[in-house]
Amino acid sequence: MGRTLVTERLNNSLTVLDNRTGKVFTIPIVDNSIPATAFKAMTASMASEERAENETEKGLRVADGGFLNTAVIRSQITFIDGEAGSEYNRGYPIEQLALHSTHLETAYLLIYGALPTVPQFEIFSKEVMHHGVTHADAELFFRSFRYDAHPMAILTSAFAYLGSYCSEANPSLQGQNIFTKGDEASLARMDKQIYRLIGKATTLAAMAYRVRQGREFVTPPTNLSYTGSFLYQMDHMSEENYVPNPILEKALDVLFLLHADHELNASATTVLQTGSSLVDPYSAIAAGCASLYGPLHGGANEAVIRMLITIGKPENVPAFIEAVKKREKVLSGFGHRVYKTSDPRSFIVRKTADEVFNITGKDELLETAMALHEAAMKDKYFIERRLAPNVDFCGLIYRAMGFPLDFFPVLFAVPRVVGWLAHWRQASIIEQLYGNKSLIVTFFQMMLQEGGVKIWRPRQIYIGAGKREYVPIGGRVAVEGPKVTPSVVVHSGITKRTNLATFKGKAAAKL
Structure with a gap:
């Protein structure tokens, strides 16, 4: 029995020979992954021609530009098989969810780990829809944007603005462990922010839409579906008994469901990176929004x-x-x-x-x-x-469906709030077998991770200049080139005229 366990451990490991020192290291393989920190033990004496900035004596670093093959979190939310072309949300094929579920029901699944019962879903959906209303001051905030402001710029700012009204959700004000305790009060506080963010996502997006149309804002109705309420807030003017088209409502719901989560994409990673500093969830979501804005992600x-x-x-x-x-x-x-x-x-x-x-x-x-x-x-x-x-x-x-072109990223960001929050909150429960006994082991991630949140701090490989002495400005040799010197801005309009003008403290311009 003892020999079998030893053999299994050896089989589930990686043996590394450091040719610099001749040392052999055994690194455990868990879930087909190896811990990058294990390479820190592979230290060596610095070679005579080597740069001190390589920090050879502090162990090897793992280089992975763009996170092409680096796992930064253990997750149970979404699995993508890129070779097979399949996606599973909490184990359910995305095709089944799109056919049978709704965006809000899938939101519950992503955040809490299981499909809800009727009573559970009634509570969740009621809370989300109840929290759709914004403070009256929000109108002044939205009216402060230029008429041609990109709606994603407005939405990103709005999520950060929203946090200013929720001081009880700010770890900087209430204590850094308000979301990490894992007790009943901490979970309740976390869930309230989740209701607020999902509920208000459509409201903020609709307000960003209407402010550019020069229209008055609409109070979100509570008797429609999530996407039905969204369409109502964008389109309702003064019509009596206005109801959005059910086919468009359903189509938007399906698209929201498809976009709710997609593993550790750029924006989800941004939310986790930002959240690791224990910032309030509104600021973390705003950061995710900014990441999604780019043409390689949500702007696609x-x-x-x-x-x-x-x-x-x-x-x-x-x-x-x-x-x-x-x-x-x-x-x-x-x-x-x-x-x-x-x-x-x-x-x-x-x-x-x-x-x-x-x-x-x-x-x-x-x-x-x-x-x-x-x-x-x-x-x-x-x-x-x-x-x-x-x-x-x-x-x-x-x-x-008639949406403006620059509103498309907003239609991506609104449902993705769900996925961001699921990763931000995540607590994973894994069943492990020991012999013929089953033991439930809980691995908490992000806000609920065991041992507290660890701030994300990637390493770098420094290839810049070594230590050098400061030279006073009069004795410096100019370093010039297209990538190493500032660009010259060609001024026009009032700046050009001012530069040509004379005034006290400025010599006359030479023409």
Whole structure:
């Protein structure tokens, strides 16, 4: 028995020979992963020609630019099999959830780990919808933005602003352990912020939409669904008994469900990185919003439509394909960091698109999108690089539903609040077997992780200058070049005129 255990331990380990020192290290393999900190034990004497900044005597560092193969958290929320093209939320295939569930029910699943019973869901949905109303002062905040402000800039700011009204949720004011205790009071406080953030996400987004339309804001109704209330807040004017179209309401709910979580994407990682400092959840969500804003993430929906507009008609697709292969044009909507075959969400998007187009009519860019899809799927260049269509083509549905182009990232951010909060709160329960006995072992992550929250602090590999002495400005040799000196800004308008003017303390400009 003892020999068997020893053999199992050796089999589940990595043996590393450090050729610099001749030392052999045994590193445990747990869940097909090895701890990066184990390499800190692999120290060596610094070579004579080596830089002191390499810190060789402090052990090896693991270099992984872009987190291509680094796991930073143990999670039970979402699993993606990129090779098989599948996604599971808490073990449930995304296709089943999209067919049978709703966004709010899936939100409960992602956050709490199980599908709710009828009484559980009634409590959760009631609390979320109840917390949709904002403070009256929010109107002044939204009116302070320029008429042409990007709605994602407004929404990002609004989440941070929201935190200023919730001082009881700020660890800086109430104590840094208010969310990490794991007791009943701590969990209740955490859940209240979750209700607020999910409930107010649609309200803030609708206010960002209406402020640009010059419309008055609408109090969120409580007798509609989550997406029904969202559409009502965006579109209701003074019509009596206004009810959003049920097909559009359902389509938006499906798209919200598909976008609710997607493992440790850029924005979810940003929320966790920010949350690791024990900042309030509103600031963490605002940080996630800012990360989602970029065209490589949540802005991709918008980028796809702008690309299709640039292509124009289907007959222009071949020329565009060739320009992409020459790296003269950027291809959006194809390929994914995780999915290497197909994005399972893309099939659900196509079905949802058909249902929407049946009542709105087909988008004029649909034929161009289909021609691009067909051409890319037959082209050797795209096949070899495994560039299959992804979920970002759902922008065609948003466009058909009449949403402005720059509002697409907002329609991504609102449902993703759920996933961000699930990762921020996460507590994992893992059943482990010891012999013929079952033992429940709890691994708490992020706010509820065992031993308290550890701030995320990645290492770097410093390749800059070594220690050097300060030189007074008169004795310096200029270092010049396009990447090492500041750019010169060409001024115009009032700045140009002021620079040409004379006034006390300024010499006359030489013409």
